[in-house]
Amino acid sequence: MTIIFLGPPTGGPLRMPVYAFHIPAGFPSPAADHMERPISLDELFSLRAPHVYLVKVEGDSMCGAGIYSGDLLIVDRDREAEHGDIVIAAINCEPVCKRLHRRGSELSLLSENPAFAPRTVGEGDDLVIWGVVRYSVRDHSG
Numbered sequence: 001m002t003i004i005f006l007g008p009p010t011g012g013p014l015r016m017p018v019y020a021f022h023i024p025a026g027f028p029s030p031a032a033d034h035m036e037r038p039i040s041l042d043e044l045f046s047l048r049a050p051h052v053y054l055v056k057v058e059g060d061s062m063c064g065a066g067i068y069s070g071d072l073l074i075v076d077r078d079r080e081a082e083h084g085d086i087v088i089a090a091i092n093c094e095p096v097c098k099r100l101h102r103r104g105s106e107l108s109l110l111s112e113n114p115a116f117a118p119r120t121v122g123e124g125d126d127l128v129i130w131g132v133v134r135y136s137v138r139d140h141s142g
Contacts, residue, residue, distance in 0.1 A: 002058035051078035064112030071138050077131035086133040092126050
């Protein structure tokens, strides 16, 4: 899997309307009657926080976790990585996106695709966790 670091997002906050729909049993209602307060994706995903950055991934080693080639990942470098977290890391200076697995003192990086073997972190390996993946964004336009 290839990781392209995009850095922190730029631009101002953008508020988008959110609609709450209920299936009526009687007459349909206009959508405006169901409009909730606008939300900010910046606020929802903490995009302006200094510890949050974006990466774009290429490859299919994490497809079992719903992360596909071309997805953007929102990464929190301030969050402590725990067992089961999907992380952006470097193992021996090679950037990876994998699931962190701890069993006792053994540490592994797992793909979410059976075609890729787990990578056990040995004594001679240099592992640096760059952040925990919080969200993924996918372009569904084609």
